[in-house]
Amino acid sequence: MALLLISLSILIISSLLILLFCRSKEISACVFLWSLVAACGFGLWSALSVLCQKAMSLPLTGVDFRVHGTIPLGEFYIGIDALSAFFLLLFFILSLAAGIYGYGYLRDYTGQRNTGVHFALYHLLIIVITLVLVAKNAVLFLVAWEIMTFVSYFLITFYNESESVRKAGYLYLISTHVGVFCLLVMFLIMGAQAGSMNFDQMTATQFPLALAALLFMLAFVGFGIKAGFIPFHIWLPHAHPAAPTHISALLSGVVVKLGIYGLMRVMAIVKDFPLWCGVLLLIMAAISGVGGVLYALGQHEIKKLLAYHSIENIGIITLGLGIGMIGHAYHQETVAFIGYAGALLHTFNHAVFKGLLFLSAGSVIHCTHTGDMDHMGGLFKLLPWTGHLFLIGSLSICGLPLFNGFISEWLVYRALLEGVFHLDVFGIIFSSLAIVALALVGGLAALCFTKAFGVIFLGSNKSSEGHQGKEGRLSNIDIKEGDLMLRGPMILLAAICLWGGLFPANMVYFAFQGTQAITGLQIPFVLKEAVINPLLSATRVLSFGGVIFSVLALVRDFLVLHYPVRLTETWSCGYVKLSHRMQYTASSFARPILKIFRSALVFRVEGKISKEYFPAWTSLKSSVKDVSESLLFRPLFYVIKKFSRKLKWIQSGHTQTYILYVFLFLVILLVWKLI
Amino acid sequence: MLKILKTRFKQGCRTILFPKAKAPDLPQRYRGRPIIAGQNGSIDLGKIFFNPDSDIVYSNDYSMATSKREDLVLSQEREMALARALNERMLKIFGRSLKLRQVSAGGCNACELDLNVLNTPVFDLSRFGIQFVASPRHADGIVVTGPVSRNMREALLKTYEAIPEPKLVIALGGCAISGGIFSDSPQASHGLDTIIPVDLFIPGCPPHPLTTLDGLLRLLGRISS
Ligand code: SF4
Numbered sequence: 001m002a003l004l005l006i007s008l009s010i011l012i013i014s015s016l017l018i019l020l021f022c023r024s025k026e027i028s029a030c031v032f033l034w035s036l037v038a039a040c041g042f043g044l045w046s047a048l049s050v051l052c053q054k055a056m057s058l059p060l061t062g063v064d065f066r067v068h069g070t071i072p073l074g075e076f077y078i079g080i081d082a083l084s085a086f087f088l089l090l091f092f093i094l095s096l097a098a099g100i101y102g103y104g105y106l107r108d109y110t111g112q113r114n115t116g117v118h119f120a121l122y123h124l125l126i127i128v129i130t131l132v133l134v135a136k137n138a139v140l141f142l143v144a145w146e147i148m149t150f151v152s153y154f155l156i157t158f159y160n161e162s163e164s165v166r167k168a169g170y171l172y173l174i175s176t177h178v179g180v181f182c183l184l185v186m187f188l189i190m191g192a193q194a195g196s197m198n199f200d201q202m203t204a205t206q207f208p209l210a211l212a213a214l215l216f217m218l219a220f221v222g223f224g225i226k227a228g229f230i231p232f233h234i235w236l237p238h239a240h241p242a243a244p245t246h247i248s249a250l251l252s253g254v255v256v257k258l259g260i261y262g263l264m265r266v267m268a269i270v271k272d273f274p275l276w277c278g279v280l281l282l283i284m285a286a287i288s289g290v291g292g293v294l295y296a297l298g299q300h301e302i303k304k305l306l307a308y309h310s311i312e313n314i315g316i317i318t319l320g321l322g323i324g325m326i327g328h329a330y331h332q333e334t335v336a337f338i339g340y341a342g343a344l345l346h347t348f349n350h351a352v353f354k355g356l357l358f359l360s361a362g363s364v365i366h367c368t369h370t371g372d373m374d375h376m377g378g379l380f381k382l383l384p385w386t387g388h389l390f391l392i393g394s395l396s397i398c399g400l401p402l403f404n405g406f407i408s409e410w411l412v413y414r415a416l417l418e419g420v421f422h423l424d425v426f427g428i429i430f431s432s433l434a435i436v437a438l439a440l441v442g443g444l445a446a447l448c449f450t451k452a453f454g455v456i457f458l459g460s461n462k463s464s465e466g467h468q469g470k471e472g473r474l475s476n477i478d479i480k481e482g483d484l485m486l487r488g489p490m491i492l493l494a495a496i497c498l499w500g501g502l503f504p505a506n507m508v509y510f511a512f513q514g515t516q517a518i519t520g521l522q523i524p525f526v527l528k529e530a531v532i533n534p535l536l537s538a539t540r541v542l543s544f545g546g547v548i549f550s551v552l553a554l555v556r557d558f559l560v561l562h563y564p565v566r567l568t569e570t571w572s573c574g575y576v577k578l579s580h581r582m583q584y585t586a587s588s589f590a591r592p593i594l595k596i597f598r599s600a601l602v603f604r605v606e607g608k609i610s611k612e613y614f615p616a617w618t619s620l621k622s623s624v625k626d627v628s629e630s631l632l633f634r635p636l637f638y639v640i641k642k643f644s645r646k647l648k649w650i651q652s653g654h655t656q657t658y659i660l661y662v663f664l665f666l667v668i669l670l671v672w673k674l675i
Numbered sequence: 676m677l678k679i680l681k682t683r684f685k686q687g688c689r690t691i692l693f694p695k696a697k698a699p700d701l702p703q704r705y706r707g708r709p710i711i712a713g714q715n716g717s718i719d720l721g722k723i724f725f726n727p728d729s730d731i732v733y734s735n736d737y738s739m740a741t742s743k744r745e746d747l748v749l750s751q752e753r754e755m756a757l758a759r760a761l762n763e764r765m766l767k768i769f770g771r772s773l774k775l776r777q778v779s780a781g782g783c784n785a786c787e788l789d790l791n792v793l794n795t796p797v798f799d800l801s802r803f804g805i806q807f808v809a810s811p812r813h814a815d816g817i818v819v820t821g822p823v824s825r826n827m828r829e830a831l832l833k834t835y836e837a838i839p840e841p842k843l844v845i846a847l848g849g850c851a852i853s854g855g856i857f858s859d860s861p862q863a864s865h866g867l868d869t870i871i872p873v874d875l876f877i878p879g880c881p882p883h884p885l886t887t888l889d890g891l892l893r894l895l896g897r898i899s900s
Contacts, residue, residue, distance in 0.1 A: 566840060571837045572833070574778075574829075575830075576829050576830070
């Protein structure tokens with residue numbers, strides 16, 4: 001705990017220092033960098049020291065810090081249990097990487113805005129997120145949560161000169177506020193039931209099942225908006241592309257995960273939910289997973305694509321949570337433990353590989369000055385570091401062996417299979433459907449990243465045709481790899497991806513520690529062994545395969561060394577006017593799959609395919625409409641707007657009228673009190 | 676399917692035993708290698724059309740493919756030099772598996788049709804490991820038919836370029852060898868060997884499948900004279 005407090009105080013002091021020196025770009029950036037490294041170091045240390053405890057005493061004591069009576073109804077009461085520690089671990093890793101990257105990214109920024117303020121806000125965000133994660137009091141939690149929303153709003157709208165960025169920021173602000181409303185109600189009900197706003201008392205309280213269901217619904221909507229479940233996800237694909245890259249990484253890696261954290265916290269507080277809650281969660285998870293990846297397939301904008309993948313991964317995480325809840329409702333602790341552990345581990349892994357993907361996508365955008373994948377291509381030779389790092393991220397997110405995504409998806413699969421073996425007919429049906437959904441998600445994700453990687457890095461460059469030489473090299477824009485400040489954080493994250501995939505024991509162990517905090521039960525040691533051991537032997541075999549494969553690849557490279565390499569044009573069936581735009585684009589690659597799913601998506605192709613032998617002019621545009629955005633929320637907003645226009649007369653804009661309102665209100669209160 | 680199997684069974688094996696045994700006798704009206712004896716001057720196999728109303732006398736001999744362009748010119752003084760096998764290194768690469776890409780460069784399509792006949796059960800080209808493939812990237816060589824019209828020239832060059840080294844080029848039919856009946860046209864070129872190096876010339880208009888097969892097998896060293 002002391003370590004965490006040190007880290008927090010470093011952040012507070014340094015953010016003040018940054019604001020003090022924000023006139024000088026160099027000093028503020030320097031303070032930012034070093035304080036960030038120090039604070040994250042201490043933070044990581046504190047998280048690890050909690051996670052590494054061998055036997056956890058339940059409930060956790062001795063690591064709390066409280067200041068009585070600071071806020072009305074609440075107090076400044078923080079403490080780290082294994083669940084908080086697990087999230088702190090991923091949070092500090094990612095904020096370290098994203099912060100260093102942001103330092104490198106904004107160093108050669110020459111615009112009007114003050115980067116010092118941005119850095120100070122970044123520190124403030126770290127502080128409030130840490131508070132959200134360690135708060136043991138509902139009021140503190142809500143206050144920190146609100147501040148976090150505002151701070152992240154300011155960080156997202158860094159490039160606020162553009163209209164779309166401002167709009168995305170508003171959308172984020174409004175939709176998360178709707179969420180906060182639900183959370184407020186939820187915590188008030190919990191507090192009323194427990195007689196205290198402290199999480200400890202709430203945990204000790206027994207909630208009746210009906211109330212638990214209500215609380216679950218409130219938490220589901222409130223935290224679901226933050227987490228980006230379909231159909232509450234609409235803010236997500238707009239906010240991610242609008243934000244600067246390091247902020248999108250943090251947004252997708254951590255802020256979205258706080259929704260998951262909130263759900264887990266509620267599960268830890270209200271232990272017993274009716275069965276249908278778990279089933280609902282499982283269904284929504286499957287919808288989010290499949291929907292997210294399908295929408296991602298239809299995107300042309302790289303950051304938007306990654307944003308939709310966040311929704312997909314939230315779906316996978318929630319599948320784990322859902323099966324965990326179902327297992328809990330059936331009193332099958334094995335299912336619950338493995339499900340929760342899978343969800344937790346995937347949360348960590350997703351934060352790492354999605355951070356990596358966002359950062360490398362940011363490097364690509366930095367070099368090409370566009371986010372449109374259809375204008376990229378052939379960047380692998382020009383940006384070898386970024387290319388390989390993006391590849392590692394893609395392999396991880398697809399859940400392929402030797403990378404960390406595989407381990408967590410394995411755990412989720414394992415939980416679902418345990419569900420098939422241990423539950424009754426009802427449970428079996430849902431677990432097997434969830435397995436099918438997970439498999440579908442995995443396959444489509446692999447397809448989507450084949451598309452993303454292929455269109456961005458392979459082939460030849462599709463932009464500004466007139467300016468490139470024969471091999472598709474750009475000659476007018478010189479594309480250069482970023483320096484160590486940009487590359488370093490990515491390498492760190494990629495290393496964690498590989499470490500998590502090759503030596504999974506530690507992370508799985510940590511995830512199990514976290515599940516103890518959720519369920520409040522001690523995990524039998526046998527179970528840990530039973531889950532970890534097959535995983536270890538599988539990774540051992542797979543890494544052996546990996547070693548053989550790489551040796552073979554090296555041998556091949558060595559043998560080919562002696563043969564001359566001949567570069568020729570792409571084979572185009574003898575077509576003479578070959579151009580760089582005649583390649584697979586993001587749209588054409590995804591079209592066959594999207595066509596299959598067109599009953600579930602609004603997939604539109606505008607323009608017509610010319611049937612003449614010598615087509616003179618033709619245009620084609622394909623797009624995937626977000627169903628919940630365009631069919632659910634836009635009409636809803638429209639109705640609300642119309643309705644609120646009728647109430648416009650209240651807001652007259654005259655100060656006198658407002659004073660009158662206040663006066664009338666006071667009179668009403670007085671009268672009410674008198675009666 | 677049962678019907679097909681039954682027919683197959685009834686018909687038995689139709690594949691000719693060539694080159695292990697002699698090829699079946701060709702009918703009298705087949706016009707093969709011209710008989711040079713009694714003629715004056717020379718005959719260029721790449722330029723004649725093997726038509727019945729010329730004053731050339733034709734034999735029944737189908738083997739006519741050569742490795743060099745000048746070998747196609749028959750004269751009193753010289754024996755006909757049929758195609759020779761590839762060198763040791765090339766044979767090692769192509770001897771047992773040869774994938775070819777066909778380029779139809781402006782001919783009348785009869786050559787392609789008779790090339791196609793090689794894939795029928797009677798000739799069964801694939802038993803020699805020779806196959807036609809769809810992409811030059813998979814091919815070891817090209818078979819060019821037609822006079823390489825001006826519009827096809829670049830496409831042909833691109834195909835040639837697209838084939839990985841080492842590569843073979845086979846000129847099939849009078850058109851490809853010399854421009855054939857189109858040789859007067861300004862649109863046609865005068866022989867494939869003026870554009871790219873050719874390894875095998877197979878004369879005929881169109882060449883009989885046996886002529887083609889014989890040429891290919893000689894090139895691969897399966898038949899030696
Ligand atoms: S050689 Fe004769 S048969 Fe072959 S394409 Fe030319 S004209 Fe047609």
